[in-house]
Amino acid sequence: MSVSKYYKPEILLCPKCGSKLVYRYAISNKLIYFTNGKHVHIHNLGYGCNTCKDNQIYFSQTANKLAFKGYTYSAKIICTIAILKEKNMSREEICDYFFTKNIEISDRNVDNLYRKYQECIKLDHKELISKAYRNMLDAYGQIRLSIDLITVSGNIFVIFYDYFTADMLAFVRFAGLEDPKLYDFLSQYIRKDMNISVIASIRRDAIFIPMLKNLSPAKTKFIAFNKF
Numbered sequence: 001m002s003v004s005k006y007y008k009p010e011i012l013l014c015p016k017c018g019s020k021l022v023y024r025y026a027i028s029n030k031l032i033y034f035t036n037g038k039h040v041h042i043h044n045l046g047y048g049c050n051t052c053k054d055n056q057i058y059f060s061q062t063a064n065k066l067a068f069k070g071y072t073y074s075a076k077i078i079c080t081i082a083i084l085k086e087k088n089m090s091r092e093e094i095c096d097y098f099f100t101k102n103i104e105i106s107d108r109n110v111d112n113l114y115r116k117y118q119e120c121i122k123l124d125h126k127e128l129i130s131k132a133y134r135n136m137l138d139a140y141g142q143i144r145l146s147i148d149l150i151t152v153s154g155n156i157f158v159i160f161y162d163y164f165t166a167d168m169l170a171f172v173r174f175a176g177l178e179d180p181k182l183y184d185f186l187s188q189y190i191r192k193d194m195n196i197s198v199i200a201s202i203r204r205d206a207i208f209i210p211m212l213k214n215l216s217p218a219k220t221k222f223i224a225f226n227k228f
Helices: 061-066 075-086 091-099 107-121 125-140 180-189 208-215
Strands: 003-007 022-033 039-048 143-152 155-162 168-174 196-202 221-225
Touching: 003 061, 039 061, 061 143, 061 155, 075 091, 075 107, 075 143, 075 155, 091 107, 107 168, 125 143, 125 155, 125 168, 155 180, 168 180, 180 208, 196 208, 208 221
Parallel strands: 003 039, 143 196, 196 221
Antiparallel strands: 022 039, 143 155, 155 168
């Protein structure tokens, strides 16, 4: 039996005028399967600003990162499928693997999720991040990021999202947190001379968060989100 979880924005003050945001409507309501076998109905609640009246809807970065847009399996399940595929496991073997984790998945879904992984890993993050930064600065005068970190079998996947639109900006794989390419990647897009005001990222990490803070402007506010 699945449970329901409700999420509201991690910051409830308008980034434009500072007024308190108020509830508008639920922007998503879907059942998500997680690698620990849990099946959870995720309700992501949208909030807006009565002062600005700009139709901008703000929502939870936690809920947004639990699963890729349009998919009901967690982002970690998609990354796990990619790792299992590289081990030359067949679709049926992958289905059996997830069945032992109490996760129902068909061989067709395995293929669909692997195609989604391939689509994401090929994103032109340089162009996407550059464009998103320009748009954020033009619209809000600041940059806000949401950054996820997924670990599977020693590999890590770093995902950048636009905090305002929830659009995926980067999906990059590294050989662990000690991979020097990770720091090189982060330092291209997070620097002390940038007007980065907020970064939402995972709570329990002794290496990744200090790395982000070391690169970020001193005024950057870090917001932790929980993961399943």
